[in-house]
Amino acid sequence: MNTHHALHAFDNGQALATALSASIAGKLRDAIAARGEALMAVSGGSTPKRLFEVLSNETLDWPRVTVTLVDERWVPDTDERSNARLVESLLLQRKAADAEFVPLYTEAATPEAGIGEVRTRVAALKQPFDVIVLGMGPDGHTASFFPGGDRLSEALDASNSVLVLPMRAPGAGEPRITFTLPVLLKARALYLHIQGDDKRDVLAAAEQPGSALPIASVLRADRPLDIYWCP
Incomplete structure (x- = not known):
């Protein structure tokens, strides 16, 4: 494993969620204390x-927190597949209901x-992000960096100054x-949140030299x- 990586393993999903939530909340509090606001991007899917x-x-100053998504399916938030719908129904509730949400979907056809x-929209966000939570699929994708993606090489280009891209891929x-x-x-x-022995195996494969799995581009980066993870 990259010496910049820290693996936090837990017995179950509840223990993981409690620990990761506490860590994220601490980072958001630090950002608010330092800059008066915090910016976070989260991932969709079933894991989070x-x-x-x-x-x-x-408990933190949620009105000073802006939340957006790492990536999004091009569907409205009335669609069950919408990541925005997931965030709005589960995260932007209770104490976090006062956070600002910036969606990535528009009503354009594509x-x-x-x-x-x-x-x-995203250019107006005061970057860099204070917190980003990534997930990972069984095919090794993270964000919408899918194997075979039509804009994959562009999305992974370290010299690319473009903030967001469309992506289409077979998977x-x-x-x-x-x-x-x-x-x-x-x-x-930067966090990577994964569950299951199968995901641990994919992670191990992505850590091998020369791995072509998209998540490997994150793992190879010279940064913490x-x-x-939990089973």
């Missing part, structure tokens, strides 16, 4: 559901058609919108990464 519920009960509006289902790798790597605190 318990984390969102725990994090929504953390992410390519809506990319201009999305870029305007992605819907068209997507995603932050690019340079944005993720500039985060003040906190990995939270």
